[in-house]
Amino acid sequence: MTSVAVVGTGAVGSMALWRLAERGIPAVGFDAYAPGHDRGAAGGESRIFRTAYKEGPEYVPLLREVRDLWSELERAAGRRLFTPVGGVTVGPREHPKIQAVLAAARAHDLPVETLTGKAAQDRAPEHPLREGEVMVADPGAGYLRPEPAVVAAAAAAERKGARIARYTPVTEVRQDATGVTVVTGDGEQRFTHAVLAPGPWARTLLPEAPIVAKAITSTWFPRRDEALFDPERCPIAIRVGEPAYSCFPSVDGTGVKVNLHVPWREIDSPDALTRSVPVAYVEQVARAVAATLPGLGPDPVRVATYADAFTPDGHGLLGRQGRTVLAAAFSGHGFKLAPVFGDIVADLVESGATTRGIGHLAPNRPLRRSP
Numbered sequence: 548m549t550s551v552a553v554v555g556t557g558a559v560g561s562m563a564l565w566r567l568a569e570r571g572i573p574a575v576g577f578d579a580y581a582p583g584h585d586r587g588a589a590g591g592e593s594r595i596f597r598t599a600y601k602e603g604p605e606y607v608p609l610l611r612e613v614r615d616l617w618s619e620l621e622r623a624a625g626r627r628l629f630t631p632v633g634g635v636t637v638g639p640r641e642h643p644k645i646q647a648v649l650a651a652a653r654a655h656d657l658p659v660e661t662l663t664g665k666a667a668q669d670r671a672p673e674h675p676l677r678e679g680e681v682m683v684a685d686p687g688a689g690y691l692r693p694e695p696a697v698v699a700a701a702a703a704a705e706r707k708g709a710r711i712a713r714y715t716p717v718t719e720v721r722q723d724a725t726g727v728t729v730v731t732g733d734g735e736q737r738f739t740h741a742v743l744a745p746g747p748w749a750r751t752l753l754p755e756a757p758i759v760a761k762a763i764t765s766t767w768f769p770r771r772d773e774a775l776f777d778p779e780r781c782p783i784a785i786r787v788g789e790p791a792y793s794c795f796p797s798v799d800g801t802g803v804k805v806n807l808h809v810p811w812r813e814i815d816s817p818d819a820l821t822r823s824v825p826v827a828y829v830e831q832v833a834r835a836v837a838a839t840l841p842g843l844g845p846d847p848v849r850v851a852t853y854a855d856a857f858t859p860d861g862h863g864l865l866g867r868q869g870r871t872v873l874a875a876a877f878s879g880h881g882f883k884l885a886p887v888f889g890d891i892v893a894d895l896v897e898s899g900a901t902t903r904g905i906g907h908l909a910p911n912r913p914l915r916r917s918p
């Protein structure tokens with residue numbers, strides 16, 4: 548009989564555990580911490596959901612499908628996890644990322660609108676356009692709540708019979724012809740299959756994989772006007788060009804999150820993550836805010852750093868290798884798709900294959916580890 552060890556119950560592992568449990572497949576999740584913790588890739592209050600996807604049109608069918616899974620998880624949890632405020636991408640009309648959003652929308656017939664002037668001002672007064680800029684509005688976008696979502700998936704899995712070994716780091720996973728052995732401080736356990744979803748700790752279990760962990764810093768700025776950045780109305784925003792960042796509504800009322808898009812710092816392990824950042828970095832974000840977000844106060848009220856795992860081409864690794872399913876390195880944009888990745892993991896465990904298009908995520912595609 549199938550039995551599955553899910554190593555890591557963060558964004559993707561918790562969803563995999565939930566989807567396996569929904570199918571009645573016995574599974575045990577292992578986590579060095581506990582579902583919903585904020586030391587890995589799923590901390591920091593909010594995550595963007597978008598449908599017109601500049602990272603590649605091959606994600607669009609997965610994005611269409613995942614909305615229903617988010618709704619299913621909301622029903623299971625009895626709370627809202629996704630707020631459909633829409634989204635805007637702002638920047639110079641000819642910028643390659645603006646063009647990539649439009650190309651993804653065209654390829655999949657998504658109802659995006661290109662706005663300028665008063666139409667843009669009315670749609671998102673928080674994000675005034677500069678000379679030569681356009682706003683591409685994606686009505687299917689919004690924001691997700693990461694920590695409650697992971698807690699919800701883990702709880703839904705446990706209600707359906709999954710077990711979670713909390714505060715139990717896995718030190719080794721070995722596979723052989725008949726199954727896998729999972730090694731923890733409590734000893735060895737046998738399963739028929741393993742799912743590896745270790746997020747930014749991937750190097751511990753997968754030292755040869757072309758994966759690096761990087762630190763991403765979020766900053767929260769105060770609102771000058773309480774009518775702006777309303778969490779029920781203000782679209783999430785991505786600004787491309789110079790400066791480049793993502794920006795959220797004021798989710799909890801105290802600050803507006805701005806994630807500056809700069810080359811993120813490589814780290815050995817999230818365990819050694821320095822949470823404080825140099826003052827020069829704070830000044831850099833403050834300059835970007837002063838130049839483009841007049842509705843925000845000058846200095847951040849909160850700064851926090853998180854980690855995610857990245858591949859050299861910016862696409863995750865999702866596929867089956869023998870008795871192990873690898874689901875890792877979603878490269879800074881995996882949260883919105885975590886429920887469908889979890890369901891694909893369940894396909895791969897159950898039948899060894901999936902009907903979903905995940906060729907771009909094949910773990911055996913040519914990838915070189917960055918020097």
Ligand SMILES: Cc1cc2nc3c(=O)[nH]c(=O)nc-3n(C[C@H](O)[C@H](O)[C@H](O)COP(=O)(O)OP(=O)(O)OC[C@H]3O[C@@H](n4cnc5c(N)ncnc54)[C@H](O)[C@@H]3O)c2cc1C
Binds near residue numbers: 556581587751874878
């Ligand atoms: C600051 C920031 C902003 C982001 N913004 C967005 C966004 O707006 N939209 C979006 O879609 N995506 C976004 N992402 C990306 C997204 O959040 C991640 O891709 C996603 O959370 C990755 O999930 P994961 O399960 O791979 O990793 P994690 O959620 O970190 O989970 C990994 C889990 O594995 C456990 N673990 C690791 N090793 C072991 C071990 N050996 N034994 C036991 N347990 C172990 C860890 O404790 C952890 O719980 C962002 C990421 C960051 C960091």
